[in-house]
Amino acid sequence: VNPTLTVERVVPGTPDRVWTAWTTAGGLAAWWWRHLPGTTYQVDARVGGRYRIDSPAAGIGVRGEYTEVHAPHRFAASWIWIDDGTDGDVEHIVVTFDPHPDGTRLTVTHTGPWTDEKPAELYRQGWNDTIDALATLG
């Protein structure tokens, strides 16, 4: 089963600026888990390049490889969630950046697999921790 989830948001800033926030280590560090001390960011945004974001404090991370990079319009990458050092399934994301009167329309498409024999509880715990941590950002 390959479920697909799409999340859209219009954010301030030109596509160029929003692209930089997603595809550079410095750009990501300004918002992605910025409240988790010690988070590390490695980004090589070109086809075949890899990214990896780790939060030792939360015991979570995410890594993957870029499969499509069209600055500043669209990138696609694999998405492997890391929970306490254990890799999850190889999932995929596509992020598009479209000009909008109020800035940039971002569309994140996240595709499975969802496999029903996986221990969903473990996964959920990792994400809940993340969400709880994000909620404390205030």
Added chain:
Amino acid sequence: MVKYSDGLDGVAAALAHPGRRQVVDRLRAGPASSSELAGLLGIGLPAVTKHLALLAGAGVIRSAKTGRVVTHELDDERLRGYAIWLGTRESFWHNQLDALSEHLENA
């Protein structure tokens, strides 16, 4: 090793169709009638009825008839794993995009 004892293999089979997943995504927001779901999928009532029967057979949804209207809702217990998959990722991205928006507004 796939475990069949929990019956989730039936859930996976029921969800192995884009239209049926679309139905499930819609029902996450609340119950819907057969005709509304037929409209959503752009297919006829007989076709949507077959898909809904398959989802109900797998225990993914529950259907109830009131007069001439059949209403469908998710059976949370059976769909838990799948709903968790979708829900956790949806929440994650909403939170990430909140953080990104906040950063871009303040920068």
